[in-house]
Amino acid sequence: MTREAEFKEYVQGGGQVETGDWMPDEYRARLVKFIEMHGNSELMGVLPEREWILRAPTLQRKLALTAKVQDEVGHAQLIYRVVEDLGKPREQCLDDLVSGKSKFHNVFHYPTKTWGDVGVIAWLVDAAAIISQKALLKCSYAPYARIMKKICWEESFHILHGRDVVLTLVNGTDEQRGLVQDAIDRWWGPLMQFHGNPIAADSDPMVEWRIKSQANEDARQQFLDGYVPQIWELGLSVPDPALRKDDETEVWQYTEPDWDELKHVVTGHGPKSQERLDLRRRFRDQEAWVRQAVLADAA
């Protein structure tokens, strides 16, 4: 058996890999790409919410939202640290992000039109994310699996925060309730695309290397199972007439998500992709002197 085949057998059997261990080039490359995109998503994911910090309806909400933004940026730092140990420096990750060479998650390319979006993002987008992240607790690359524990712990606050925002709005005026419904209507498409196309687990190389341990469709089913009933119980609707859980198979049926939209959006053509990348670029240039001063001082 080749060394690579032995390695594959080891990770498929539940074996875990540390930074200094030998690993096949393909495994390392896939880890870097996947984990880097996760880091990018944490970093870019704060921008839609950042837009609402100054417009938050109360001081408490402003503080909670600021804390959430801090959490997500902290996650980006932890995740880039893992990428760095795999051989790609953080500066290069940031360069590739702002130049559009690397990607970030589809949901962070859309506008946050109202305060309703803020609630729906923190509740449902974070819920979708935590499903993927919980599955990553079993990732074959141990340093990544370990930081996921802290990340999942913090995401659980975000879901609570989001639910609290949503519940407050649905208990409010018709207009406030309308904000939540409108936001769900706008976010449903991107949410259904979030876990990716339904590639079978046994033909997904990410599952083969046990970087991921969950098939895309399993994650989506878990999301639907957990959250559609929670949406319905508030008297809200989901904008998909085909959505229902099959009584016999217990599998959720739904209208095929728009995979072309997903591809279009993550390659930098979403409604807010360029504006948000521009902001990142601007701040990266604007704050370059701080990095220089700090690093020169330390040297």
Next chain:
Amino acid sequence: MIYEVFRQERKGQAFQHAGSITAPDDAFAEAYAREQYGRRQESVALWLVPRAALRHVSDFPDELQKSYHRVDGYSLKAKLKEARERAGTAAPRDR
């Protein structure tokens, strides 16, 4: 510089590795570690160690098969059975 961070969740517990951070010096490392691992009161103490100061050891050869160091090095069942038989204290079904 890379620092490894260890955190103690409650007094009396062992410090556990929490993760690593990149910081230009000790002062920044402390500030970052406080934010990453202490801002929700999830730790009572942190250790910050420059990664370069860690000495990594991961090979533990056992050429001499020193089984006497381990509990699996002691197989008492057969001997105990014989001793009981000699003493006439074995349970009836073992006689």
